[in-house]
Amino acid sequence: MSRHGAKRAAAAGGGTSRDGGSSGVRGAGRRAESDIEVTGLYKIFGARAKEVLARAQSGVGKDEILAETGQTVGLHDVNLHIKGAETFVVMGLSGSGKSTFVRCVNRLIEPTAGQVMIGGVDVVGLSADEIKALRRTRMSMVFQRFGLLPHRNVLRNVAYGLSVQGVSKEERWERARQWIDVVGLKGYEQMRPSQLSGGMQQRVGLARALCTDPEILLMDEPFSALDPLIRRDMQDELVRLQRELNKTIVFITHDLDEALRLGDRIAILKDGRVVQVGTPEDIITAPADEYIEDFVRDVNRSRVLSAGLAMDPVTALPLDTHPRTAQETLQQERRRFGFVTDEDDQCRGLVLLDDISAAVRRGDRDLAAVVRPDVPTVRAGQHLDELLSIAADSRLPIAVLGERKRLLGALTRRNTLAALAGNWSEGGAMESTDNDPGNGRQASQKPEKRDA
Ligand SMILES: Nc1ncnc2c1ncn2[C@@H]1O[C@H](COP(=O)(O)OP(=O)(O)OP(=O)(O)O)[C@@H](O)[C@H]1O
Numbered sequence: 001m002s003r004h005g006a007k008r009a010a011a012a013g014g015g016t017s018r019d020g021g022s023s024g025v026r027g028a029g030r031r032a033e034s035d036i037e038v039t040g041l042y043k044i045f046g047a048r049a050k051e052v053l054a055r056a057q058s059g060v061g062k063d064e065i066l067a068e069t070g071q072t073v074g075l076h077d078v079n080l081h082i083k084g085a086e087t088f089v090v091m092g093l094s095g096s097g098k099s100t101f102v103r104c105v106n107r108l109i110e111p112t113a114g115q116v117m118i119g120g121v122d123v124v125g126l127s128a129d130e131i132k133a134l135r136r137t138r139m140s141m142v143f144q145r146f147g148l149l150p151h152r153n154v155l156r157n158v159a160y161g162l163s164v165q166g167v168s169k170e171e172r173w174e175r176a177r178q179w180i181d182v183v184g185l186k187g188y189e190q191m192r193p194s195q196l197s198g199g200m201q202q203r204v205g206l207a208r209a210l211c212t213d214p215e216i217l218l219m220d221e222p223f224s225a226l227d228p229l230i231r232r233d234m235q236d237e238l239v240r241l242q243r244e245l246n247k248t249i250v251f252i253t254h255d256l257d258e259a260l261r262l263g264d265r266i267a268i269l270k271d272g273r274v275v276q277v278g279t280p281e282d283i284i285t286a287p288a289d290e291y292i293e294d295f296v297r298d299v300n301r302s303r304v305l306s307a308g309l310a311m312d313p314v315t316a317l318p319l320d321t322h323p324r325t326a327q328e329t330l331q332q333e334r335r336r337f338g339f340v341t342d343e344d345d346q347c348r349g350l351v352l353l354d355d356i357s358a359a360v361r362r363g364d365r366d367l368a369a370v371v372r373p374d375v376p377t378v379r380a381g382q383h384l385d386e387l388l389s390i391a392a393d394s395r396l397p398i399a400v401l402g403e404r405k406r407l408l409g410a411l412t413r414r415n416t417l418a419a420l421a422g423n424w425s426e427g428g429a430m431e432s433t434d435n436d437p438g439n440g441r442q443a444s445q446k447p448e449k450r451d452a
């Protein structure tokens with residue numbers, strides 16, 4: 001059997017954290033006790049909520065209900081499972097129900113129907129005291145308009161949650177100082193909020209929310225009052241913090257770029273209903289309907305799509321493969337190149353079919369003489385914008401590596417461009433018109449997310 005000694009990489013999944021590393025849901029930080037599970041959640045605003053609820057539950061939409069009854073449907077049968085330690089973004093146009101949703105999670109708003117479970121505890125069933133205790137200890141909220149106490153200085157604002165918890169003055173000031181330092185406001189401890197810029201006030205809000213070390217952060221458009229550069233700064237800050245903290249973050253925004261930058265997953269709301277839930281790549285590559293297509297039309301795809309999504313499968317050849325076997329394998333798979341791997345499946349370099357044929361003629365016994373070790377490599381979680389210059393410069397395909405540098409697949413200039421162009425064919429398969437080496441194979445592959 002000629003495939004002896006060869007195997008296909010690429011089907012391997014590996015881990016799935018988006019940046020290929022430490023952050024996010026699926027690694028060590030995964031914490032089921034801070035899962036938020038929302039089932040059949042409705043919020044009707046108005047005096048006849050229960051009566052209107054029945055109409056909504058029978059499928060009547062927000063506009064019709066408003067016209068008929070004068071009551072507003074805030075949330076309509078929302079079902080979401082937010083995983084512990086994930087950054088979950090809720091996005092939608094103004095009035096779509098984002099604030100209502102996040103406020104139902106901590107019961108600043110009472111749901112009309114449905115269940116909100118936090119780590120297995122039904123929040124809707126908690127008494128007023130219990131919900132207060134939950135807000136004090138396990139979750140914090142960051143508000144759009146900062147919500148700082150105007151007559152207290154920065155230090156006392158940040159320490160506020162701890163004073164409510166009854167933590168001693170010394171300890172709360174020490175912890176507040178640490179967080180003030182983390183958000184870059186050292187030296188401003190004695191200032192009043194009015195003496196700070198908007199961005200600085202928002203940092204105070206963030207430090208205050210983090211100071212009680214809550215498992216869950218609820219953030220309702222926290223950055224939307226900031227100008228674009230400071231906003232960008234704050235987004236980076238949050239990403240950096242989250243890498244270390246692994247909080248469960250529910251982040252509200254109406255800005256798609258922000259959602260794509262921050263979210264492990266994104267839910268899109270329209271008229272109180274969830275229209276789509278998925279990773280940024282899911283939303284970009286397979287928008288559920290026209291509403292979402294409109295949202296994603298102008299987005300910079302290269303910042304969202306990862307090498308793991310755009311890559312093609314490859315043939316992996318162990319270093320001790322006999323050149324004749326390697327030649328047969330590549331010919332069978334209609335490829336003009338393969339990748340050489342060691343016993344740990346790590347990539348050792350590229351081999352071209354032409355070089356292998358020369359090795360066969362010479363009578364070589366393995367691939368050592370024909371490996372090109374200088375093949376460019378990227379991590380599966382890297383976004384295409386980081387790879388464009390590599391793809392443009394390299395005449396060789398780029399090896400896409402997963403955890404522990406395991407070979408997962410390859411990127412050619414052609415499939416990089418196809419992914420950027422949104423060039424998926426009908427069955428979800430990538431158009432295969434490549435003339436890069438190795439793309440002689442007939443069947444194109446369905447793109448699957450394979451981050452590591
Ligand atoms: N207290 C309230 N009384 C009556 N209707 C309300 C109330 N709060 C919200 N609504 C209605 O519920 C719907 C959802 O409002 P919500 O504030 O959740 O929207 P949003 O997505 O947060 O919008 P924005 O982006 O403007 O903040 C809207 O139609 C709004 O009119």
Ligand SMILES: [Mg+2]
Binds near residue numbers: 099100
């Ligand atoms: Mg809102």
